[in-house]
Amino acid sequence: MKLVICAxxxxxxxxxxxxxxxxxxxxxxxxxxxxxxxxxxxxxDEIFSSEFSxxxxxxxxGELCPDHCNVMVLGDAIEWASKHDAEILLVETAxxxxxxxxxxxxxxxxxxxEATSGMNLPRKIGPMLSLADIAMVTKIDLVxxxxxxxxxxxxxxxxxxxxxxxxxxxxxxxxxPLVRRIAQANEIKFPLFxxxxxxxxxxTICVGKKEIGWKQHxxxxxxxxxxxxxxxx
Amino acid sequence: xxxxxxxxxxGRGKDGRAEPVSEITLRMxxxxxxxxxxxxxxxTLINDIELFANRNxxxxxxxxxxxxxxxxxxxxxxxxxxxxxxxxxxNFLSDLPVEDFLSIHATVRAHxxxxxxxxxxxxxxxxxxxxxxxxxxxxELSGGQTRALLIxxxxxxxxxxxxxxxxxxxxxxxxxxxxxxxxxxRKIFVFVTHDPRIALLSDYRVVMRNGAMQEVILTxxxxxxxxxxxxxxxxLILDFRNRIRLGERLTENVLEEQMKACGYLT
Numbered sequence: 475m476k477l478v479i480c481a482x483x484x485x486x487x488x489x490x491x492x493x494x495x496x497x498x499x500x501x502x503x504x505x506x507x508x509x510x511x512x513x514x515x516x517x518x519d520e521i522f523s524s525e526f527s528x529x530x531x532x533x534x535x536g537e538l539c540p541d542h543c544n545v546m547v548l549g550d551a552i553e554w555a556s557k558h559d560a561e562i563l564l565v566e567t568a569x570x571x572x573x574x575x576x577x578x579x580x581x582x583x584x585x586x587x588e589a590t591s592g593m594n595l596p597r598k599i600g601p602m603l604s605l606a607d608i609a610m611v612t613k614i615d616l617v618x619x620x621x622x623x624x625x626x627x628x629x630x631x632x633x634x635x636x637x638x639x640x641x642x643x644x645x646x647x648x649x650x651p652l653v654r655r656i657a658q659a660n661e662i663k664f665p666l667f668x669x670x671x672x673x674x675x676x677x678t679i680c681v682g683k684k685e686i687g688w689k690q691h692x693x694x695x696x697x698x699x700x701x702x703x704x705x706x707x
Numbered sequence: 708x709x710x711x712x713x714x715x716x717x718g719r720g721k722d723g724r725a726e727p728v729s730e731i732t733l734r735m736x737x738x739x740x741x742x743x744x745x746x747x748x749x750x751t752l753i754n755d756i757e758l759f760a761n762r763n764x765x766x767x768x769x770x771x772x773x774x775x776x777x778x779x780x781x782x783x784x785x786x787x788x789x790x791x792x793x794x795x796x797x798n799f800l801s802d803l804p805v806e807d808f809l810s811i812h813a814t815v816r817a818h819x820x821x822x823x824x825x826x827x828x829x830x831x832x833x834x835x836x837x838x839x840x841x842x843x844x845x846x847e848l849s850g851g852q853t854r855a856l857l858i859x860x861x862x863x864x865x866x867x868x869x870x871x872x873x874x875x876x877x878x879x880x881x882x883x884x885x886x887x888x889x890x891x892x893r894k895i896f897v898f899v900t901h902d903p904r905i906a907l908l909s910d911y912r913v914v915m916r917n918g919a920m921q922e923v924i925l926t927x928x929x930x931x932x933x934x935x936x937x938x939x940x941x942x943l944i945l946d947f948r949n950r951i952r953l954g955e956r957l958t959e960n961v962l963e964e965q966m967k968a969c970g971y972l973t
Contacts (some may be wrong), residue, residue, distance in 0.1 A: 593808075617800060618799070619791060619792050619793075619861070620812055620860050620861070620865070623812055623815045623816075624801065624803070624808055624812050624815065625801075627811050627815050645765060647763070647764055
């Protein structure tokens with residue numbers, strides 16, 4: 475099974491892109507499953523299951539960071555999708571965090587950005603962009619060609635290796651290159667690891683370890699003499 | 708890449724039937740207009756061209772450059788894209804200063820910065836009422852300044868051999884001067900237009916209806932003569948427009964003088 479993780483700020487068109495992709499992959503005879511992770515509201519699962527009759531579900535992260543929730547539930551989700559005999563699992567994340575990325579090492583990571591956002595956006599969103607494999611730029615029909623080219627240059631500056639695909643996803647224009655990349659993507663091979671480094675700061679005391687002394691803890695620790703440092707995996 | 712011609716093969720109209728014009732080839736140096744009532748698919752046609760449609764857009768058309776399918780690299784590498792589109796969506800959303808924007812675009816299009824930026828601004832400022840200031844944010848430009856800058860950018864920095872212009876007459880720029888300036892460059896120009904002056908200045912025009920290319924009309928000798936008369940009338944209107952812009956009050960005397968100058972009154 476293949477896994478595609480899709481991130482991107484809210485309202486950029488993640489769902490619209492994934493719907494067009496789903497339509498084409500189903501036409502190619504592929505079996506899909508869809509998972510939506512969001513903080514407190516999502517209806518994409520219903521859209522995907524009613525429009526395409528594919529296994530689709532959602533999970534609300536609630537108190538958890540949505541990208542960390544993704545790490546927590548993804549193992550089970552892959553099991554769920556393979557029980558449904560899916561060949562490709564599409565995961566649409568909440569796409570909120572500017573500090574971590576939800577992508578998995580070796581598997582396809584996709585970010586959706588809109589051409590109408592400011593020229594500084596690619597500089598602001600950090601690993602969500604810099605660790606992605608493909609950046610889909612949506613709503614290209616709303617801006618001038620010159621601006622698209624400059625926006626593209628700004629993306630490439632923040633993420634030199636990312637492939638950029640421009641799309642008018644509402645009309646299904648520019649979707650084919652993405653579909654080809656998904657078809658060629660790696661299969662899932664355990665163990666899976668999150669791409670990039672999560673933010674520092676999870677404190678073992680906060681999560682319930684009460685033993686006294688920095689040697690008993692990991693994450694960011696500090697001895698009496700000296701500065702804070704990181705210990706752990 | 709040297710562009711000799713661009714071919715559009717017909718797809719389907721809004722009713723799903725094949726387009727009456729099954730193929731049209733635009734040769735280097737051609738000036739072409741696309742005409743038809745609002746909503747008939749004129750913009751869709753130039754969007755198909757800009758996207759190098761390959762039966763993958765709703766119209767089902769194909770666009771061939773020099774008789775061949777455009778390589779994907781044309782659309783994925785901006786420096787190799789031979790087509791510039793000046794759309795009707797004229798508002799810049801970019802918060803960058805004009806100078807920085809042009810400088811990044813010049814780099815993308817593989818130019819040495821300084822000269823290309825000066826030439827672009829010089830071209831644009833010939834079309835605007837008030838000149839564009841280099842340090843202004845793109846979002847501060849007026850509608851006319853924006854469109855003028857886009858046209859200049861496409862022709863100079865883009866140096867695109869194929870330029871598509873959507874309703875340039877509504878751009879709030881000096882339209883006739885734009886046409887004169889553009890004609891100095893040898894390119895394929897495609898104008899989506901409702902303006903008889905632009906349509907008749909073209910070598911030929913594509914008539915659109917119901918999402919489909921209906922007919923191609925060559926601008927013949929008789930139409931050329933009609934165009935010359937229309938040009939006089941248009942200049943007359945433009946002259947009065949300018950007087951109003953400059954705060955003048957119009958008089959019957961001036962009207963009579965102008966009509967005489969055109970030969971409409973003796």
